[in-house]
Amino acid sequence: MKVIKIDKAQFADGYKALQKVYKLFGPVKEKAFYNFKELVDGRQADLSFQNTRLSPKSIVFPQSEDMFTYTLDEASKDANQLKPVPEKNESRAVIGIRPCDAKAISLVRMNFDTQEYKDPYWLNLFNATTFVGLACDSPCQSCFCTTAGCGPYHEDGLDILLSDQTDHFLAKELTDKGAKLMKAAGWKTKATAGLEDKKKTAESKITAKISTDNLSGADTLALYNANFWEDASFACINCGTCTFVCPTCWCFDIQDEVHAKNGKRMRNWDSCMFPIFTVHTTGHNPRETKLHRVRQRFMHKLKYFVDKYEKGIMCVGCGRCVSQCPVNIDIRKISELMNKQASKNICAVQK
Ligand code: SF4
Ligand code: SF4
Numbered sequence: 001m002k003v004i005k006i007d008k009a010q011f012a013d014g015y016k017a018l019q020k021v022y023k024l025f026g027p028v029k030e031k032a033f034y035n036f037k038e039l040v041d042g043r044q045a046d047l048s049f050q051n052t053r054l055s056p057k058s059i060v061f062p063q064s065e066d067m068f069t070y071t072l073d074e075a076s077k078d079a080n081q082l083k084p085v086p087e088k089n090e091s092r093a094v095i096g097i098r099p100c101d102a103k104a105i106s107l108v109r110m111n112f113d114t115q116e117y118k119d120p121y122w123l124n125l126f127n128a129t130t131f132v133g134l135a136c137d138s139p140c141q142s143c144f145c146t147t148a149g150c151g152p153y154h155e156d157g158l159d160i161l162l163s164d165q166t167d168h169f170l171a172k173e174l175t176d177k178g179a180k181l182m183k184a185a186g187w188k189t190k191a192t193a194g195l196e197d198k199k200k201t202a203e204s205k206i207t208a209k210i211s212t213d214n215l216s217g218a219d220t221l222a223l224y225n226a227n228f229w230e231d232a233s234f235a236c237i238n239c240g241t242c243t244f245v246c247p248t249c250w251c252f253d254i255q256d257e258v259h260a261k262n263g264k265r266m267r268n269w270d271s272c273m274f275p276i277f278t279v280h281t282t283g284h285n286p287r288e289t290k291l292h293r294v295r296q297r298f299m300h301k302l303k304y305f306v307d308k309y310e311k312g313i314m315c316v317g318c319g320r321c322v323s324q325c326p327v328n329i330d331i332r333k334i335s336e337l338m339n340k341q342a343s344k345n346i347c348a349v350q351k
Pocket of ligand 1: 237240273325328329
């Protein structure tokens with residue numbers, strides 16, 4: 001894999017060249033926070049950010065997305081027919097996505113791109129996008145990616161990995177899509193150094209941990225019925241922040257919105273933390289208390305997903321839910337409780 005050196009003084013020129021070929025997205029600061037936005041009117045990605053408040057998952061999975069349009073006007077020949085919205089497949093590139101957020105997109109892919117079902121909306125946007133990652137040299141205190149199957153220089157889900165070397169970037173080309181973007185930008189000076197030294201230093205800065213080693217293969221029912229869930233869920237106000245900020249949460253709801261005689265069918269992010277998420281049309285709610293909902297979130301991320309896919313946990317350790325939960329519910333503490341409980345069950349089964 002090629003490593004290219006890009007002088008920061010040349011970065012803006014490459015950027016301009018890219019804007020002719022790609023719709024670009026990148027981190028920008030708005031008020032006190034950074035978030036990923038489409039870079040229009042010559043706006044550039046601000047790569048001095050530490051992490052964004054929301055993950056960039058909305059670039060491939062918009063928070064609200066039109067699926068079909070229709071008219072109820074009987075005078076129209078198309079009355080009452082669902083018409084698919086045109087595909088969005090122009091070339092796009094995300095500049096500066098963090099390795100954890102890119103790995104999260106690979107995890108979400110396991111849900112939207114399966115043998116049985118291929119989600120056309122998610123896949124069109126995913127296939128049209130080139131992911132240019134920016135390694136984390138100053139991780140946040142709440143990050144724990146190195147114990148969540150990821151890391152500050154992790155490469156899964158990326159087409160290019162950039163490492164900031166003060167006056168220049170080193171860019172590691174990881175895929176053909178990445179090579180195509182580098183060519184379009186005109187970045188081609190081969191580097192003599194690699195990314196390894198900075199990688200080791202960055203990894204050593206991450207001291208927070210998630211405990212998951214006993215969860216695979218542990219007794220699911222014993223974990224489900226463990227007595228810590230009541231305490232763990234006590235403070236939750238079911239605001240849904242943890243799921244909206246999470247790069248690996250993929251739940252959505254489908255709704256119709258009608259204005260006069262014209263309507264559209266759209267999907268919107270939803271959250272397993274909302275009380276009405278699982279309400280049946282009969283009025284019965286199988287997850288009617290917050291204990292049920294909090295337990296579902298953690299069991300899904302740390303147990304059901306682990307057993308179903310055998311690819312680790314459904315969390316990349318970005319730390320957003322830890323830093324943004326208004327009542328300090330912390331996945332690292334819950335994982336510890338679950339992991340301890342799981343170790344008892346493994347011992348019980350082995351005896
Ligand atoms: S962010 Fe915290 S309070 Fe809000 S739903 Fe999630 S766990 Fe509950
Ligand atoms: S569960 Fe929390 S730490 Fe893990 S990926 Fe989601 S937001 Fe990040």
